[in-house]
Amino acid sequence: MTSPAGTITPPIGGELADRYLGLVSDGDEPGATDLVNDLLDDGVPAQRIIVDLIGGTQARVGDLWAANEWSVAREHAATAVGERALAAVAARTTTPPDRGRIALACVDGEWHGLPARMLAELLRLDGWRVDFLGASVPGRHLITHLHQTGPDAVALSCMIPTRLPRAHAAITACRSAGVPVIAGGRGFGPGGRWAERLGAHAWARTGEEAVALLAGDWPPRNVTDFPMPDGEAFLGDEEYTHLVRSRPQLITTAMGRLTTAYPPARDYDDSQLEATTEDMGHITDFLAAALYIGEQAIFTDFTEWTAGVLTSRGVPPTALSVGIGLIRDQLVDFPAATSMIDAALAALPPD
Structure with a gap:
């Protein structure tokens, strides 16, 4: 079969x-x-x-x-x-597990487990023993598993860019444990370019690509042959740190100013206000990820996608622009963050 x-x-x-x-x-x-x-x-x-x-x-x-x-x-x-x-x-x-052993996990905070589960089955069909650890695996538990089982490689799934800082922590820990990492999922960016930036040894666009890569001369036997990329130490600067620590205050303040900046919000019911609060959180989280990696595209792609989703639900792009602006108003002393926000706002479609 x-x-x-x-x-x-x-x-x-x-x-x-x-x-x-x-x-x-x-x-x-x-x-x-x-x-x-x-x-x-x-x-x-x-x-x-x-x-x-x-x-x-x-x-x-x-x-x-x-x-x-x-x-x-x-x-x-x-x-x-x-x-x-x-x-x-x-x-x-x-299929007899005659290739080796792989630990497969979704990064901490990543709950899209089905794509990783499909990869697990594809790898089993190709002869790997797969330890599928499931969705949202805390980094410390992943590393404990590596020390207990000694796999040949780790396959790490990240579908949303907001999880990239945690993916980076997991990749760094795996490297320290001497286990190579193959990354997958659209969260690592077009062509997996952010996977390499975060130190992954390889990236696969699809499950089939991962199977083919692992069927070749991989994983590497000496992880030290893959040095960390230049600039890795500069990930997560002061602006990123401030944004993450200030997240609750940024959202609360933005929601407190919402009805003044966007009068239609005065008629929102509880479910609409809850959804808007979640959207403010997403704005902050994607901006933080963009700052962490130093990639404008992370934030702009998110805002353009969100505009499309909101439009399909009858919410005009102005509402999103106002929400983003309410976060921006609180970050005037942070030039990288405001520059990213301004670029994203300029790319949004008009009403």
């Missing part, structure tokens, strides 16, 4: 993918698991089911939520069905 690494098989899509999406949309766990079992019975490689059907559908689910076509509850229910379908595939497929 499996195919060797590198085998080319036709992707799963079209009507079959639409059928599976309909099943997860309805929260139909039995239907989804029956479908993947039927595909396995028909000889479809497990890798294709994991990557194309389960992974491809999960991406569509995220797009449907972003477009306000699905609620958060429906998205979560669909993700749970995907997890069950993945478990059904795993239960039907076995």
